[in-house]
Amino acid sequence: MTFPFDAVLVLSYGGPRQPEDVLPFMRNATRGRGIPDERLLEVSEHYLMFGGASPINERNDELMDALRAELSRRGVDVPVVIGNRNWDPYVTDALAQLAAGGARRVVVLATSAYASYSSCRQYREDLAAALADTGLEFDLVKVGPFAETDGFVAANADAVRDALAELPGARVLFVSHSIPTAMDAASGPGGDNTYSAQHRRVAQAVASEVGLADDAWEMAWCSRSGAPHIPWLEPDVNDRLAELAADGVSSVVTVPYGFVNDHMEVVYDLDTEARATASGLGLGYVRAATVGVHPAFIGMLAVALTDPQPGSVGGLATCHATCCLLGRPGAPVLPTACAAD
Structure with missing residues (x-):
């Protein structure tokens, strides 16, 4: 070709x-x-x-x-x-x-x-x-x-199926990297909470492909950092595990669908910290694979x-000059991104 x-x-x-x-x-x-x-x-x-x-x-x-x-x-x-x-x-x-x-x-x-x-x-x-x-x-x-491509969704769906085969009937927690709510609000072409909205759509798509009932899954976040007075996306996965245990849930599968592969936020935040939290609460725990x-x-x-054409992946028609603008407003940015600008 x-x-x-x-x-x-x-x-x-x-x-x-x-x-x-x-x-x-x-x-x-x-x-x-x-x-x-x-x-x-x-x-x-x-x-x-x-x-x-x-x-x-x-x-x-x-x-x-x-x-x-x-x-x-x-x-x-x-x-x-x-x-x-x-x-x-x-x-x-x-x-x-x-x-x-x-x-x-x-x-x-x-x-x-x-x-x-x-x-x-x-x-x-x-x-x-x-x-x-x-x-x-x-x-x-x-x-x-x-994130919203068929290939990404299919890979995550297979990971959920494999994890549930190890722990049938577990509550499924789709987990991604938390960000400040201000960064989420600025995300996307129009500054319209695209980050969290994409996560909701992907979680729903994976759950639908696996055949999960609406009350069998939910979203949580991990890897929060920074000053405690700055709001970040919630709930934190560890806090949610405690709430689920108090509600009588006996086992949980965490799905690191916000991550492409097993880096530190997966092997520490989920494999180490969240696993320890679940163990202390008496919860069965399996972490699904990343898409890898x-x-x-x-x-x-x-x-x-x-064929990286505008709109061909991710549901964003293009990355505009002000897309996801936060942090250093005056910083130069690559003028040709997502195939067009």
């Missing part, structure tokens, strides 16, 4: 690879927020529990291997490289690598499925900053948020990468 790009650039959050990386990584991830090292060291313990290495690095390697294989199967053989926001290889490193190989027109995929400042627009800012820092010239086309390299998910990504 004819592929209109020279390469694929995967954008991700990044994560430490060894214990000595953890504090510098945490400083990168919280830059500009004035958080003291004392607090960062507390959060660093989450990573040190896993040997100081984030699982996101290995999982992203698996994702890129699967993408290469699927693209090759479709007749597309181009470099697939990764650039991270907070740890090496950084976005600037990835662009330099692509430029050295002669790539100029590049399709970009962020490892975030939903629309918000931190999950989409900030990656556009990262790209704009990297271009400015390196002075390199690229034609970059970013695939839009893809599920064939339906990888197949959807391959289609999105080969």
